[in-house]
Amino acid sequence: MNQPIKDDPSGFSYECYHTTLASNSSDILSHWHPELEIIYVQKGSACYHINHTVFNSQAGDIILIQPNNVHAISQLPYEEQESDTFAIHLDHLGRSNVDKYSQRYLQPIYIHHFELTPRIQPGMPGYEALKSCLLSIFSIVREQNLYFDMLLKSKLHEFLYLVFKHRYVNRHYTDDTYQKYQKLRDLIDYIYQHAHEQLTISELAEYFGYSRTHFMAVFKQHIGRSCLKFIIQVRLNNACDLLVQTRLPVREIAQKVGFTNIANFNRQFKQAYHITPYQYRQKNSPQT
Template sequence: MANQQYIKDNPSGFPYQYYRTHLTDSQPDTIYHWHEDLELIYVHKGSARYHINGHHFNSQAGDIIIIQSEHMQSIHPLPHKEQDSETFRIHLNHIGRAIIDEYSQRYLQPLQNGHFELTPLIQVDMPGYQKLKDCLLAIFNLVKEESLYYDILLKSKLHEFLYYLFKYRHVNRHYTDDTYQKYQKLKELIDYINHHYQESLSIPHLADTFGYSRAHFMTVFKQHTGSSCLDFILQVRLNKACELLLQTTMPIQDIASQVGFNNLSNFNRHFKHYLQLTPKQYRKQFNKTKPS
């Protein structure tokens, strides 16, 4: 009898990301960003503040949070609260979006290009909740166990999850072209700040660069992000500082200068107000490989 050999090691090359997150109020905000993947989150316990493409809400245990491709998102820890969640991310290309057929054109391509919009928050009293929850938890179990040939069933479960979204009317036509253009311009602005945070960034300069009056610029930014532009720039700089504190042994004064602060005491004051720790305390508490 011939020897049997099993196909091993995820042969389909089915890329995804899966992770568990424990969020506390001692951690910096996850500031506005976006990516090309569909992101599925289940909140096991606790609460945090989510901003997703103009939708603002505080999560609670049992919530299913859906973040669509290219949708802007931010997550903010709440004072004296924590949150435990699981997240699965995948590009729709890997479940058939890139295939040119009627199925892809009808369902997957409009989700990827933004012509359809997914409901960002599905709660226990909403239609189809239990089926969506059971399916999402099954997806998590599959990627945690990685049993033989699991990727075949994983792809099936992702299609099942999309089926329930469509069946229970959690897929809607997109907003108007005018609103879409505002989001596109806002994404360009945020991308600009993320690449120029080391420079001097003023509201008049940013408004002029992106074709707004100063007053309209400030109104649009606050309306769609829940934060003033100056607060957002400050958060970007402090988040970059946190990364450098943990990933390098650079002196704190050099870090302050590198992320756009020309005054060390000003940097220290903002850092402590935002993170309830001094930069030195933050580096000592969170860096397991302490700098020499």
């Protein structure tokens, strides 16, 4: 049988991957990136938090995550979600070109003068066309036939055309809203960088420019969990990396990521992953 001819890519950069979010896996904590992310939910459900929008996904959902939008994905009790994701920087579709096409369509998405509808569901206008186009994109990436990158780029433009055609490009962000989310991204970035330190809510509230009470309410509203729980999960994620990538003792890892009490670390870890740190290391460390 003839095998498909593979072609060397032209440097057209993108990411495409399959994700399973199960009860024993880590939540995808609040973060952002400059790429446009398109997700197709194959089965199951998870809780998505995209800027000010929160929803539980369903099979068949097409989820759009705009460049630099703060977003998180949390597991739901007794649920497992499988999804495929395609991510690309809009520069690779022509955003960086100084022309009317870029200024009319791509640049406003990137700088948030346009807001994309975060979830397109079965039955909504244009859904079947969008789904067909997106599944074609995943198929092109899997097969990588001759000149696949040319076809892939054209399909991505077709997908964006359908998003515009069916009016999933919405209201303008105000400068005030954009600045608020920029400040929130700065705060999250600060927590990621300093999670191993003894952070306090009062210090973070002062950094954000709010009272302690108002800060806690705003943080939970936009991130989907309390600031304290977010810090704990960042520390646990860092601990998971060290458990797999190093042979450091568990007690030392706990201290290194920001836990001062080993009993609290073990309790928080087991509550999050349903196994002990030692069991996690045994299960996930590369076999030698």
